[in-house]
């Protein structure tokens with residue numbers, strides 16, 4: 001492993017990496033080692049065009065760009081000398097020559113690398129008096145992205161992304177010199193299933209998403225770590241919230257799961273927190289109080305148990321590992337068979353989108369639920385955690401008790417329907433298709449009475465009169481019990497998975 005020195009500190013880095021890659025591998029880039037950069041991105045090919053990442057290397061007469069300089073054993077690098085500072089100032093001055101001074105009305109303000117680097121590394125005043133170059137403003141590049149050509153600094157991250165990740169190549173830089181502009185190729189639209197990633201990649205306010213632009217100033221948002229529940233990949237996201245409302249998902253880097261990307265469908269799935277919710281408990285299809293609905297459900301289960309009636313459990317791949325574990329325990333305590341679950345499916349791709357359109361089918365399997373979309377047969381009571389199984393499959397059940405976050409035909413026809421929290425409203429874990437357990441944290445509070453499915457089942461056990469059930473529900477304690485009692489989950493719990501997740505044993 002080459003040994004290098006940066007600003008007087010020794011590091012061991014991997015062979016065959018460039019300087020920026022090596023520092024990024026160590027987790028130190030802009031996090032201990034300050035090398036500003038625009039065109040370089042850890043998951044894209046190297047462009048070397050912005051020249052902002054110049055550093056001084058002992059024994060090399062000219063400054064070198066860190067993004068495209070391979071590390072060599074014994075290299076001594078300086079990132080904060082006067083020469084480096086002057087070079088950075090020069091680059092920033094050049095980039096700002098034509099950039100409009102519209103920060104107060106730019107939607108990127110607050111998370112703009114041009115603002116940040118101008119503040120950190122630029123010169124405080126402008127030496128130009130010439131008018132700035134005019135270019136296209138607010139152009140729809142396709143259904144999801146709006147371009148402000150004047151703000152573009154031509155880093156070409158978006159161009160490389162479209163070529164290298166979705167491989168659709170809609171974007172290019174056209175013309176030469178100071179006439180150069182970013183645009184779509186003639187007759188094309190920026191329209192691919194990953195198109196909105198270009199807005200994350202854009203370091204300035206040139207590319208913004210139609211969905212988020214001008215909805216809120218970003219400094220009013222705070223971000224909570226979560227995962228996308230759209231499919232079995234479980235892309236890591238930051239959910240941005242303000243005033244108990246979710247405004248967007250942006251991808252969170254996890255090299256073992258989604259790199260730094262997310263598909264557009266998953267990105268927009270944050271809207272499900274406010275759409276189509278099951279927002280009131282019902283008893284025989286009429287609104288009821290939560291307590292009455294739980295009381296009735298408990299009575300139905302108690303009577304079925306006393307009469308030797310069959311009780312079936314239907315799990316859901318949208319429920320968390322903790323919810324499913326409580327269901328498994330409740331079914332065992334009621335003397336019911338281990339439950340079944342069905343998985344919604346769609347078309348997958350070779351990038352991120354999985355065919356399984358649910359976040360936790362692997363968790364349901366690991367917890368012993370059998371995958372089946374077949375009718376459950378005749379039963380006195382069915383405890384159903386979702387709506388993946390068609391109502392016809394429950395036709396032989398006398399009383400269906402549904403716990404769900406979203407309204408469906410199943411909840412509409414159920415004897416008891418109980419509103420459950422969506423994953424953005426609770427803590428828990430999902431197991432993705434690669435058997436990686438990933439945690440999510442509460443982002444918002446539901447605007448109606450709703451609880452995690454595990455908590456509802458816990459209370460239901462109390463209403464049935466089962467020993468030790470009911471009372472205070474603690475998801476962390478449930479997660480700990482799950483990790484102690486289910487061999488596949490040994491050592492894997494809410495407390496241990498961290499922000500990057502952990503694979504099942």
Ligand code: FES
Nearest residue numbers: 037050051053067
């Ligand atoms: Fe190195 Fe742009 S980041 S030249």
